[in-house]
Amino acid sequence: MLNFSLTKLKQSHEGPWLMLDLVMLLLLTINLLWIIFDTLFETQLFRGFLSSISQQVVVGYQPIHENFLVIDLVFIAIFLTEFFLRWLVAIYRKTYMRWYFFPFIHWYDLVGCIPLSATRIFRFLRIFSILHRLHKYQIIDLRRTALFRFIFFYYNVFVEELSDRIVVKVLSDAQEDIAAGSPLIDDIFESVLKKRQDIVCAWAAAMLSHIGDSLADANHGKVFRQHVRDSVGRAVRQNNQVNTLKLVPVVGSTIERTLEDVVTDIVTQSVVNLLQDLSPDKVDYFVRNTLTQFDPQEQALENEMLMVISEVLELIKSHVGEQRWKAELAKH
Known part of the structure; x- marks a missing residue:
């Protein structure tokens, strides 16, 4: 059922036009x-x-x-009259940016009015546009109809099959590029990052300095300081030489706690100073002289990581290729 709602028709403030839609829908169906x-x-x-x-x-x-053509011209005259009436209203309401946009957007209305066998099929599109307009204002509810559910299901099947094939193709191309040693990463570095290396280094230095300021703050750096304190505490307690301090009468435990606090402050302040002192020049030097130097072991590790990425893409392809619509169809 279309579940026609008279209440929604009154609330839409488009009553006359929607009633005209219903009349045109009836005429189109008859025609x-x-x-x-x-x-x-x-x-x-x-x-x-x-x-x-x-x-x-x-x-x-x-x-x-x-005399079918003569009688069909009567319907065409009605359809064209309604078309030009809506065009004038669209111009008055400034529905579109330009007054002449209306016939281009509703081209199927004009094509359907050509009295030829091949063009009359476009009148079906006019029915769909009217049904969509009525559905948009909730005058009718197409979701309750079996035809809508049928079309919507197979539309989803078509979209899923098409999108899955595209995604699998893209991932397969990515795998081939990885296997062939695609220069994409090098191209990104040379064509994009290297041209803006000064900006990237300045941004990285600013971010690291900001992190250092946050760690130095009593409130924001509380979690970091606690983490350092816990780590230093474990290291101190596991150190045999420090454990001998407990043997010192009276002050042994105090010395151990003091040592933990001192080392915690030193480590924390060292990290903070390291981050705050990093200038764009230092970051640039690090990028130029450190990141580009890979030994054979590091290069082999990089190749292994590329294989891991390829295997991950293969798993993604297998999951993407699952035809979920078959599972949905099996439920019914």
Whole structure:
């Protein structure tokens, strides 16, 4: 059921136009059914079938069939009148940025009015546009119809199959590039990052300095300081030489706690100073002289990581390739 809602029709403030839509929908339905009937009437098989039911139907409809084009022009005149009326209203309301946009956006209305067999099919699109407009204002609810559910399901099947094939193709190309040693990473570094290396280094230095300032703050750096304190505490307690301090009478435990606090402050302040003192020049020197120097072991490790990425992409392809619509169809 379309679940027609008169309340929504009143609330839409588009009552007259939506009622016109309903009238046009009725006329389009009659016109299209008549076109189908008249097309079938041209075949000998269909006329023979009608004759077996009633010869008078064939005889009575023959003059109408011979003048079908003239009668269809009456429908076309109504459709064009409604089209130009909506165009004028669109110009008045400034619905589109330019007054002449309307016929281009609603091109199927004009094409469907051409009295040719090949163009009359576009009148179906006009039905869909009216149904969509009524559905948008919740005058009717297409989701309740079996036809809508059928079309929507197979639309999702089509989109899923198409998108899955595209994603799998893209991932396969990525795997081939990785296996062939694609220069993409080098191209990104040379064409993008290297040209803006000064900006990237300045940004990195600013971010690291900001992190250092946050760690130096009593409130923001509390978690970091606690982490350092816990790590230093474990290291101190596991150190045999420091453990001998406990043997010192009275002050042994105090010395151990003091040592933990001192080392914690030294480590924390060292990290803070390191981050705050990093200038763009130092970051640039680090990038130029450190990141570009890889030994054979590091290069082999990089190749292994590329293999890991390739295997991950293969797993993603297998999951993407699953046809979920079959599982959904099996539920029904």
